[in-house]
Amino acid sequence: MIEFLNFYLIPGLVLGSIYALAAAGLSLVYGVMRFAHFAHGELMTWGAYAALLAVGALGISPWLALPVAVLATIPVALAADRAFYAPLRRSAPAVLLISSFGVALMIRALVYLIWGPTPESYARGFTPPLLLGEIRIQQRHLVILGGALLVALAVHLLLSRSRAGRAMRAMADDPDLARITGVPVAGVIRLTWAVSAALAAIAGVFLAVDTELTPLLGFNVLLAAFAAAILGGIGRPWGAALGGLILGVAEELSSYPWIGNAPLLDPSYKTAVAFAVLILVLVVRPQGLFRGMG
Amino acid sequence: MNALEVEGLVKRFGGLAALDGASFAVPAGSITGLIGPNGAGKSTAFATIAGFHRPDAGHVRLFGREVTGESPWALHAAGLARTFQIPRLFARLTVRENLMVAARDQAGERLPAPWFARARIAREEAALAARADAVLARLNLARHADAPASALSGGQKKLVELGRALMSGARVILLDEPAAGVNRTLLREIAATIARLNREEGITFLVIEHDLDLVAELCTPVHCMAEGRVIASGRMEEVRADPMVAEAYLGMAIEPA
Numbered sequence: 001m002i003e004f005l006n007f008y009l010i011p012g013l014v015l016g017s018i019y020a021l022a023a024a025g026l027s028l029v030y031g032v033m034r035f036a037h038f039a040h041g042e043l044m045t046w047g048a049y050a051a052l053l054a055v056g057a058l059g060i061s062p063w064l065a066l067p068v069a070v071l072a073t074i075p076v077a078l079a080a081d082r083a084f085y086a087p088l089r090r091s092a093p094a095v096l097l098i099s100s101f102g103v104a105l106m107i108r109a110l111v112y113l114i115w116g117p118t119p120e121s122y123a124r125g126f127t128p129p130l131l132l133g134e135i136r137i138q139q140r141h142l143v144i145l146g147g148a149l150l151v152a153l154a155v156h157l158l159l160s161r162s163r164a165g166r167a168m169r170a171m172a173d174d175p176d177l178a179r180i181t182g183v184p185v186a187g188v189i190r191l192t193w194a195v196s197a198a199l200a201a202i203a204g205v206f207l208a209v210d211t212e213l214t215p216l217l218g219f220n221v222l223l224a225a226f227a228a229a230i231l232g233g234i235g236r237p238w239g240a241a242l243g244g245l246i247l248g249v250a251e252e253l254s255s256y257p258w259i260g261n262a263p264l265l266d267p268s269y270k271t272a273v274a275f276a277v278l279i280l281v282l283v284v285r286p287q288g289l290f291r292g293m294g
Numbered sequence: 295m296n297a298l299e300v301e302g303l304v305k306r307f308g309g310l311a312a313l314d315g316a317s318f319a320v321p322a323g324s325i326t327g328l329i330g331p332n333g334a335g336k337s338t339a340f341a342t343i344a345g346f347h348r349p350d351a352g353h354v355r356l357f358g359r360e361v362t363g364e365s366p367w368a369l370h371a372a373g374l375a376r377t378f379q380i381p382r383l384f385a386r387l388t389v390r391e392n393l394m395v396a397a398r399d400q401a402g403e404r405l406p407a408p409w410f411a412r413a414r415i416a417r418e419e420a421a422l423a424a425r426a427d428a429v430l431a432r433l434n435l436a437r438h439a440d441a442p443a444s445a446l447s448g449g450q451k452k453l454v455e456l457g458r459a460l461m462s463g464a465r466v467i468l469l470d471e472p473a474a475g476v477n478r479t480l481l482r483e484i485a486a487t488i489a490r491l492n493r494e495e496g497i498t499f500l501v502i503e504h505d506l507d508l509v510a511e512l513c514t515p516v517h518c519m520a521e522g523r524v525i526a527s528g529r530m531e532e533v534r535a536d537p538m539v540a541e542a543y544l545g546m547a548i549e550p551a
């Protein structure tokens with residue numbers, strides 16, 4: 001039981017919170033601009049490497065480098081929007097999707113150019129896990145769980161309580177009506193990019209702390225993040241976050257020895273679990289799991 | 295001074311001329327009525343005035359300024375708001391939020407507020423919510439302020455549309471059948487609200503309405519449209535007495551002008 005908690009459930013929740021942040025950012029962009037932003041994974045990667053720069057230059061911990069990651073990623077998203085997405089705003093979603101794929105490749109190339117292909121890490125010393133009775137939890141896992149919770153709360157407050165959030169929800173509901181009732185569409189779009197990029201950067205740093213930095217860091221979880229967003233009913237950030245949590249936990253629990261002593265599923269198949277769950281949901285509840293939950 | 299001038303407006307849909315040289319004026323400070331049988335082109339006139347359709351010919355002037363072909367949001371920013379015959383609301387926002395979204399010049403809507411502006415924005419936000427609640431109370435919707443707009447009845451949605459137009463701070467408001475689907479008692483209140491806003495705040499209204507008694511009570515002047523043209527204008531009694539109008543309402547062909 002304790003083993004289940006320590007080696008399956010907690011890592012599952014950690015992975016799940018990272019998926020949740022990534023998926024919420026995707027979902028926000030989808031909600032306001034109606035397109036699947038393929039470069040979201042590369043924004044995560046970019047943020048993680050920006051933090052690496054700060055960690056190296058200032059000798060700070062990656063947690064303290066989070067603001068740097070966020071501030072370095074927002075301009076990239078805004079520039080991509082200005083240069084590539086804004087001129088295509090009225091085109092078909094598929095056109096925007098393909099152009100975001102192009103942006104993804106550009107950012108990735110830049111990462112290869114600056115940092116090279118070899119994996120890096122925020123070299124941290126060994127920190128012993130915290131012991132709460134028999135429960136062992138890595139300090140970094142605790143920070144990721146707490147951090148993700150705080151960020152989710154902040155996004156929730158932004159969307160539900162602020163004027164900007166209200167304008168964003170109005171855009172997500174009916175963009176044409178929003179425009180004709182005088183919502184400052186351009187400003188709301190910029191804000192949406194800023195929030196989405198911030199979420200991507202934070203998710204990227206968390207993921208890099210938990211694993212290692214590679215130029216494919218974000219891309220490797222992008223499809224799972226899309227799966228989570230669809231699971232939650234695309235365009236609903238809260239649903240996406242919950243979807244991410246579910247997928248992360250499902251992935252880790254899939255290799256628990258539920259029957260007998262062998263893992264139920266070989267751990268190398270873990271990532272396929274997200275898609276199995278996704279396909280199941282698409283067949284049974286194509287509108288997502290949380291319809292009507294806002 | 296006219297708030298709106300429409301001159302020789304033509305709008306064709308395929309072969310059909312929904313507007314076929316419509317001309318009329320809305321004096322500043324008036325509540326002007328726009329009547330006519332179904333399919334006369336009234337809603338098309340609204341859509342064309344408000345920039346939703348580009349006219350094939352003709353002019354629209356707002357307080358003397360040529361605005362033909364301007365975008366709906368530019369016209370909204372210039373102080374022209376409209377309601378839709380079939381209500382269009384933000385379904386997933388609450389009724390109060392639907393009104394608050396339409397208020398203009400909201401600091402903090404573009405970017406997250408800097409910390410030093412927080413207090414001011416919170417104050418403005420509270421004032422805005424209070425304004426929305428006052429409008430909702432006047433429209434008998436106070437009880438539904440926190441309900442999602444999708445949960446309202448058709449008549450209530452019309453009222454929210456009216457409320458949204460009132461929140462926009464517009465100087466000219468186009469109302470497309472505000473009385474349709476609204477019960478009699480509430481109708482009196484809406485009429486009173488429109489009259490009061492017109493009197494006290496000087497808002498100009500152009501009202502499409504099939505309830506001719508309401509039009510008679512509220513509107514001067516009244517324009518009657520048929521087949522894309524204005525066939526009579528004046529006070530309601532005059533328009534009603536016009537044989538062309540009677541003919542149009544019976545669905546008979548109109549003599550070429």
Ligand SMILES: Nc1ncnc2c1ncn2[C@@H]1O[C@H](COP(=O)(O)OP(=O)(O)OP(=O)(O)O)[C@@H](O)[C@H]1O
Nearest residue numbers: 307310312330331332333334335336337338339379
């Ligand atoms: N978008 C459109 N595409 C094609 N035809 C249209 C369109 N909008 C209106 N029409 C046609 O234009 C004519 C005028 O329609 P309009 O909606 O302006 O009438 P109305 O005077 O508002 O009538 P009602 O009193 O029934 O609302 C109708 O014949 C209608 O079918």
Ligand SMILES: [Mg+2]
Nearest residue numbers: 336337338379
């Ligand atoms: Mg109509």
